[in-house]
Amino acid sequence: MQVHAFDVLGDPVRRRILELLADGEQAAGVISEIIRAEFDISPPAVSQHLRVLRESGFASSRAEGTRRIYAVETGPLREAHLWLERFRPFWNQRLDALATELARGGRRSRTTPADPGKPTTASESDSEENT
Template identity: 50%
Template sequence: MDPFSVLSDPLRRRVVEDLARGPRTAGELTARAREVFAVSQPAVSNQLRVLRDAGFVRVTPQGSRRIYELDRAPLAEIDRWMARQRRFWNDQLDALDDSLDSHD
């Protein structure tokens, strides 16, 4: 699944945002997601699996707990794509600014 598809789901985006602040247990992520989205525990587990399979998170077992940590590689891919788009829009906006200035 491409990174944009992964982040198209609001629950998965929230998990990524939570993990950007640091590692979390599966229980913490589940509690937060259930609080915000009112979804079942199996639904949260499914979304965590999608994030893991897509390479957005790494999971480390710690006794009976699972610790989730953000893997920034897919986010770097998105950032590279956005940088290319930003260049295009910056050029377009600069041209518009020049055009508006010339009409003053």
């Protein structure tokens, strides 16, 4: 069964597991405990998510005594990143526009909560807060 990367990443539980694994290898029991507490799902449901991550190549596991140790695999994440790269110009345009709007807003006068009709400068607001 071939699973598309975004089908795997579309699930918040699997994304959270990957976040945990990004911090380093984790035992299945530790992952299960955290995920069960955060998402209120059963141990078999956590195991199913781990299986999907493993079978889709996003995670690997190895035996360490009686424990299963999971680690993140970067290949599928790299592929998703490369696919998303083609859309970066759209994000950059919007982020540039946001930065411009924020800069404009910083130059505009602001009003204080005490007198909403009276425009003040940032230094006036600061001096009012310090009194």
